Amino acid sequence: SSGLVVVSPEYNGSMSGALKLFIDLLPYPESFENRPICYVGIASGQFGALRPVEHLQQVFGYRNAHNFPRRVFVPAVHEVVDKEKGVLDEKLANRLREQALGFIDFCKALG
Template identity: 30%
Template sequence: MNNSFTAADIKMHADIYTIISGTNRPGSNTIRVAKQYFHLLEKKGILTRFVSLEGLDVNSRNDQLRKLEKEALIPARKFIFVVPEYNGSFPGVLKAMIDNTDIEKVWWGKKALLTGVSTGRAGNLRGMEHLTGVLHYLKMNVHHNKLPISVVNRLLNGGKDIEDAVTLKVIDEQLEEFIRF
């Protein structure tokens, strides 16, 4: 996935998007769905960066986190959070990443889209609401169309991507709305 852009690339695009896979769990369904969002946006010609929390030390404000801010977070105008359900909410590693960034530079006044994933029936609805509260506190504009993807393990069905036509249609509609947001 292309995470580096030239000055000309950035100048040509009004908005830079950053997709955040909201867990550090290796090989998760979340990262698979987040990568699918990345590829869908690439096909639409959207300048997109991808952030995985796997192997990232977010428990303190360190050089690794500062580099992530500089390369993927601060330049972004729009964020897509793909967030799994952890104990009725969202992962603490995502909250730690948010808490240890430069809040004003990274988040204030920017836009966010939320997609929840779970193996259960609710698609992390509660976790998306919790995250919405945090993002509102950070002065972010959260898009109204928060997509809960339930039974994600069945939708992925051992494959790399979601292939269910109805789910893909809903994801495409969500992305089109967010592009216009």
């Protein structure tokens, strides 16, 4: 099954309005029906966008998607990711790699 990776910043304690509008404008239910979804939250603060990822899991769950349980949260994103060099923190790079490999297996298992 084709999976979708959602990377979301935190905006006023949730996902951005633009992302929510994009999701809402896609056809229902076929856009996300039985689609595997993986989440990465990014934020400048210390919680790494936990709240928007949890909100997104609820929204995509309502749209009958399959939420991949291994989420990655990136606090202080401006300190650990560089637009030229990529991910600077080795532990974060490993978490993202493990998440990606697990998500590939998750998608294959769903067929």
